[in-house]
Amino acid sequence: MRTARAGELLKDFSEITGTLYNPHIGDWKKRGGKVVGIVCCPVPKELIQAAGMLPFRIRGTGSQGTELSEKFTGDLCCSFPRNFFNQAQKGKLDFLDGVVFSNNCDHYRRLYDNWHAAGIRTPFLHMISNPKRIAEQARQWYENEMVALLNRLQEHFGVTVTEAELEQAIRQSNETRRLQRRLYELRKAGHPSLTGAETLAVMVASTCMPPQTYNQKLESLLSELDPAGGSHQGIRLMIVSSSLDNPVFLTLIEDLGGLIVADYSCFGAKLIGPDIEENSSSPLQALSRHYLTEAISCPRLYGSHPQRIQFIQETIREYKVEGVIGDWLTFCDTWNIFHYMLKQELKKDGIPFLMIEREYIPSFKGQLKTRVQAFLEMIRG
Template identity: 35%
Template sequence: MMMAVSGTALEICEVYDPYVREWKEGGGRVVGYSCVATPVELIEAAGLLPYRIKALGNPRTDLADGEMSLFNCSFCRSCLQLALDGTYDFLDGLIETNGCDHLRAMFENWQHNKNLPFFHYLKVPHFFRDDSLEYFRRELELLRKHLASHFDAPVEDDALKRAIEDWNLVRERWRELCSLRELPEPRVTGSEALALELAGSRMRGQDFAELLSSFIEERKKAPGKKPRARLMLCGPATDEVAWMEEMESLGAVVVADALCFGSRAFLHRPGTGGDPLEELAEGYLTSIFCPRMYKEYDKRRSYIMETAKRAGVDGAVYLYNKFCDLHGTDSVLVRRDLENSGIPVLVLEKEYSAAADLGRIKTRVQAFLERIGGGV
């Protein structure tokens, strides 16, 4: 479970990595979450470290397969495996969200088997409307209270506003990072961006913003290179840096993405002027660019089309794990709409972290690159 972001202090990332270890050894507590609809600002304002659940390419699922079926998403099974084998025992609590059927099953099995001292179910509506917004705001209020009572850590408005500012800075830096990816000669690869996101998704906002800043400054000075093809990658929670590196090793660069572990995690823009919970509720609920949101396909399409055009992509790869009905179904519409606007699309369905899949997928990507004019 290694990944590297060259030229930064971050060289190794594993589930329980030095950053988290240091935090724990300093007496800090860690709360896990999985879905980008979870406002990390609330966790952070309670003095806790938000940790986004990931599997970092863990291919083993034998323990999880005893609980979930082989018809369930292998990413969720892989994460559950790490819970069952004790890797995630450092967590002091977990926040469930109703992201998808697989995720809910993963959380339930986690809870039944590990009995975490703090478990909270954050219920996220499936559409944005005035009535669902009000419901979600109240959900955030309940989360705030539960965090405060369980961890004996009141979440004050001032602390929350500071956390919002810190994370808004992260989002701003992320956009800067994206602009470096989108240059004619990109300065940042897709796998580097993914590695940064994975690193940041277990950090405090302030530290993450600093990491991004130093990385950006370094890359601004570095020369870029014209890639063989400019790709956009769309899909769900994919935390396989090695997989993306393999794809980029064929000469393409992922210059833009609409990934859940990726740019989609940075689209929330809570305001800072009003009631922080209201700002958070609106900022998050309006910016969940996930197919789990209904009657919002037009919004997702616009976002994908605008990003693809701005980044000048030659083609798009829509990637999802087998049995992901949400992304699998959306992929049909995305492919139709991108191709209608002249952007070729390759849809890839794969198993999470399956080494056996890699050769097949590389062959398909290679053929796709040749098709879109990126052949050598």
Template identity: 35%
Template sequence: MGKSEILGIMHNAIQKPRNTYLDQWVAEGRKVVGYYCTYIPEEIFTAAGFLPYRLRGAGSDSSSEGDAYMSARVCTFVRHTISLALRGELDFLDGVVLAQNCDHIRRAADLFRKKVKPAFYGFLSIPRVPKERLFDWYLAELRRLKAEMEAHYSIAITEQNLEDAIELHNATRQRVNKLYELRKREAPPITGQEALTITVAAHVMPRAEFNSLMDDLLADLERAGGNGDYRARVIVTGGVMDEPEYLAAIEQQGALSVAEMVCFGQRSFGGPVESGPGDPLERIARQRFFQVPCARMVECFDEQFSELMKRMKEYKADGIIFQRMKFCDPWAGDAHNLYWRMKEAGIPFLSLDREYRVTAAGQVKTRVQAFLEQMGK
């Protein structure tokens, strides 16, 4: 298969809560567990024989069910996802595992437990400072989750199961990182919209099938010519972004996204889990806990900024576009910090607030065009 066909398959897989790969998995009698955040390691679900399914609001045209229980100041991403659950559109889930990622997801967790009532409900208390002194707490939470899953589903998650899951998910990371390497070219063979389609698809379909598709896609991209018809290269950063259409609205103005340091983008994968002796769950935990931190973590903005500057150099980016969901408090703090750091460094910076499931193409077009003109592009 070539690029167009593979991207078409992945595009179709992310349009609604269900997709053909998910339906086949469920038809075979296999289980699916939902989660919101990468601080909840997918490898645990894979090791149990389950499909890790990252919760999102794809296909939701209304947040009215969530609105009935939640404040209007809860972000629309959370309100749309919980609305899908309350409408029964996530009834294929055999359980959910959530955490106190932010106050908004914490409220969604309450609704899952009290109103949706999944067959299995797990909740993790994840430290907010990724420091060595708190790692044991995080690891203990993962051990508790593993034990609760084993008891509820009457299964055993062995060390070999975890090792096999590490190998499978590391294979995904290797392929995604190779995709991003190709985007460092002067004329990348893929757009930001297409890349985000790929990384979102990885979170809602079986990884073995995803990896197979990626092998064909990467082989095609290695041979493909690139697109040098752009005005500027930008890195898109910020909070949750699983809507390639929003990136398309940015790129249509001539701002080519060469990397997406967002939830559902590159930040969701990181480097490989280390192989070798020792407890595989501890190695999984270490890779996740000490990943490039997001805004839910505190005392680590300098690390986030340093990583962003490193990516700017690697991808030869001309500027930064920051996006966040309206009412997202953690990322509002980062928006403030980034604005001043970028100003001090003389780096072009655009901050966009947005609503979920609303592209707002006109507003995006105006803001991005003005941004490019300010850059002299």
């Protein structure tokens, strides 16, 4: 049985995730704090934290359409950036004091250009060019990019970032990782104490609230959840996805009899990965090494495919996964080819795989529902 306190905490995480401007951001801003939006995983949030600001991973939560974006992005742009760009144009991201873009994909890259063109008045805009290959020279490039970002943050916001503050941000970030690892451990139980949708809400919350508050809240939740397991059951599924930030999507799968026990996704396991080296002689070197070579890799990174497949295969074994759902946002070429390659690997391993194509705003009806049902029935045999 779940405790009332656990239920309250999970509800709280869910509410934080269900909106862009959550109460924690409101409090932070009231105290004069700055909030800097980050687009995609390879923008190191630790740099923003070290500068005394709150990193906010940009999402399109609450978006009802992309009518304002389409003028700029055309109709071939992935719906994730199209939706958050729409929200930004509607003023829903006006609380951001800055946005750091990355060249992680063609769509994000061009949004940086269009952010200017659409006249969105975010006071600080920056583009970090993170490498697409694994090599020492690439790591050095990345480190220089981090220096450039740090310099611009210091210059624009009039702050000074010391090595000690960078170290502190890394320690805090590692603490979040350790807690999230414990959360994921709970999902290995035969009957986990929380669903995939609930886990996703907890994970997304880590990208939009002060880390210290988040860590305290997650620590409390973990103390309320029984490590031996809970009552949730269903076909044990792993979700492989990029910008999956809406727990509703997982609820829909779980309502059909699946149970998401593991993931490889940008708002999930990819946020965790291994710890960043602490007390390194160069925190920036440690950060660049972490994001380029140690973190759970992104399909965009050339040469990282075997590592990624190994992570997924190990996760399948550890979490006793019975089937994998590949969640793909239309027009994302990187993940389209990755899902194709993953399918071949899983076929060799005898793991059922279903690829779902969708748009960012969930409209999970009819055909898709039938496909998931059929997939679950196929696994049940």
